Amino acid sequence: MMDLRKNKDFVYEQVAQAASQAGRQVSDISIVAVTKYVDSHIAEQLVDLGVKHIGENRVDKFLDKYQALKGKDVTWHLIGSLQRRKVKDIINYVDYFHALDSVKLAAEIQKRADHTIKCFLQVNVSGEESKHGFAPEQVNEALEELASFDKLEIVGLMTMAPIDADEQELDEIFRQTNALRQELKERKIKNMPFDDLSMGMSRDFPIAISNGSTFVRIGTSFFKE
Numbered sequence: 001m002m003d004l005r006k007n008k009d010f011v012y013e014q015v016a017q018a019a020s021q022a023g024r025q026v027s028d029i030s031i032v033a034v035t036k037y038v039d040s041h042i043a044e045q046l047v048d049l050g051v052k053h054i055g056e057n058r059v060d061k062f063l064d065k066y067q068a069l070k071g072k073d074v075t076w077h078l079i080g081s082l083q084r085r086k087v088k089d090i091i092n093y094v095d096y097f098h099a100l101d102s103v104k105l106a107a108e109i110q111k112r113a114d115h116t117i118k119c120f121l122q123v124n125v126s127g128e129e130s131k132h133g134f135a136p137e138q139v140n141e142a143l144e145e146l147a148s149f150d151k152l153e154i155v156g157l158m159t160m161a162p163i164d165a166d167e168q169e170l171d172e173i174f175r176q177t178n179a180l181r182q183e184l185k186e187r188k189i190k191n192m193p194f195d196d197l198s199m200g201m202s203r204d205f206p207i208a209i210s211n212g213s214t215f216v217r218i219g220t221s222f223f224k225e
């Protein structure tokens with residue numbers, strides 16, 4: 001049997017421990033519970049246990065959870081890639097969108113959004129073919145185009161490490177992502193604070209936290225048997 005409370009307490013403890021080891025305040029790190037493995041009922045139990053951030057990677061599942069948990073105090077994160085034709089169905093329920101990976105998608109969000117959407121630019125630091133996201137050298141050009149979109153606030157960068165990366169590679173990828181974020185922050189572009197980093201999943205969040213992550217996206221660890 002899955003003990004949700006125990007799992008939740010364990011995740012929060014591990015995050016606190018990683019923060020402390022990195023000499024960081026745990027309050028600077030938001031834990032996004034990724035509920036794609038479970039139904040709305042379980043997601044609701046997590047919220048009732050004190051989880052504030054819910055993340056889904058697919059539009060249909062996001063909307064299911066959103067409907068079911070209406071009225072609860074939840075910050076909603078869309079963490080997976082979004083097709084342009086689906087933007088209109090979902091964007092106005094999203095607080096944070098973690099996977100902005102093209103200027104065309106940003107233009108569609110600009111057109112459909114009725115409030116400011118906090119967005120992470122997804123960057124493909126590892127250069128892995130199968131991954132979405134801007135290559136680091138494409139970011140500058142993209143920012144010039146994104147600067148005209150006032151419905152998007154670019155809060156930071158998101159990255160995903162290759163599934164087979166070892167600890168050293170993970171450390172390198174997260175370190176480079178934070179360095180790029182810092183560079184972009186120093187440019188002080190309007191609507192682009194670049195204060196945040198969305199990186200770290202169940203298997204690698206301590207390494208992400210040691211490299212400055214402010215949003216960890218954790219699924220599996222919450223729902224272990």
Ligand SMILES: *Cc1c(COP(=O)(O)O)cnc(C)c1O
Binds near residue numbers: 034079217219220221
């Ligand atoms: C599923 C998913 C996660 C969570 O991964 P776990 O390994 O289950 O913690 C994080 N980010 C994205 C984009 C995902 O799709």
